Amino acid sequence: MTATPEPHNETRGILLAAGAYGIWGLVPLYWQFLSDVPPLEITLHRILWCSITGLIVTLARGRFWHFITVLRTRRLMAALMASSVLISTNWTIYIYCVGAHRLVEASLGYYLTPLVSIALGVAVLGEKVSRIRVAAIVLATIAVAVQAISLGGIPWIAPALALTFGFYGYVRKLTPVDALEGLTIETCLLLPVAVPLIVWWAHEGSGAFPSMLASRDALLMFTGPLTAVPLTLFAAGARRIRMTTLGFLQYLSPTITLLVATLLLGEPFTRTNVVAFAFVWTALVLVSLEGRLVSWRRRTA
Numbered sequence: 001m002t003a004t005p006e007p008h009n010e011t012r013g014i015l016l017a018a019g020a021y022g023i024w025g026l027v028p029l030y031w032q033f034l035s036d037v038p039p040l041e042i043t044l045h046r047i048l049w050c051s052i053t054g055l056i057v058t059l060a061r062g063r064f065w066h067f068i069t070v071l072r073t074r075r076l077m078a079a080l081m082a083s084s085v086l087i088s089t090n091w092t093i094y095i096y097c098v099g100a101h102r103l104v105e106a107s108l109g110y111y112l113t114p115l116v117s118i119a120l121g122v123a124v125l126g127e128k129v130s131r132i133r134v135a136a137i138v139l140a141t142i143a144v145a146v147q148a149i150s151l152g153g154i155p156w157i158a159p160a161l162a163l164t165f166g167f168y169g170y171v172r173k174l175t176p177v178d179a180l181e182g183l184t185i186e187t188c189l190l191l192p193v194a195v196p197l198i199v200w201w202a203h204e205g206s207g208a209f210p211s212m213l214a215s216r217d218a219l220l221m222f223t224g225p226l227t228a229v230p231l232t233l234f235a236a237g238a239r240r241i242r243m244t245t246l247g248f249l250q251y252l253s254p255t256i257t258l259l260v261a262t263l264l265l266g267e268p269f270t271r272t273n274v275v276a277f278a279f280v281w282t283a284l285v286l287v288s289l290e291g292r293l294v295s296w297r298r299r300t301a
Helices: 007-034 039-060 064-071 074-099 103-123 131-150 157-173 179-189 191-204 214-221 223-238 243-249 252-264 271-300
Strands: none
Touching: 007 074, 007 214, 007 223, 007 243, 007 252, 039 064, 039 074, 039 179, 039 191, 039 214, 039 223, 064 074, 064 179, 074 103, 074 157, 074 179, 103 131, 103 157, 103 243, 103 252, 131 271, 157 223, 179 191, 179 223, 214 223, 223 243, 243 271, 252 271
């Protein structure tokens, strides 16, 4: 059974994770500028430029030898290989959703993700769930059901996104590796696949990079920092808070994404969406009130 994080670590973890989810919620706007690039190719560029970004920052931090130590630890490398496959699969599916104008389905997937995290926290890590959180879980489940009904059922996209990212968070939480170093290794492990394909496409003239448009090349290169920053925040936050708390924070990203889709990208905002949002935010309010209640009891004691 895992120990409950200290209050200051819990607060810091919540802020770090919330920052990551805020960025992820707005990222669809960025992918709109690369709508003519295939999702798999964007994923490979994210792997390439993110690994370069991570290596530069690792050297600047003077963490090179610690980085090498992680590379020599088989158990850690096995875990990071698993997490690298999970996150790269998640990236590809999500970018496909943006290009195919299926952000509502992607949002449903990230509404399902917290339920996966909560289930892992309770079933695998032995975390306890209070009555307030049970009520919040019920409300969140109803919200997901409402979203599913509005789509006419749960398609493959939603569970695929939920499972890949839910298990990614679980693996990263249990892997004692620095957030940025872990992400750097995850992407470096996939370079033997990414680099040959990018070079081959460039040689054949069928790839998006390099191109006649310097702006598009710059956008592809910036996918490195854009990927590294939120994932680093997420990994750092996940290690400081309970899986159940992490699960509820994950509602921020799909909420922001739905707002972007409806207010900025012109997708319809139906009455069904209004009902789903009401259940989700009620669940978040319950969790927030529980946290304040616990803090008040500690101060009183």
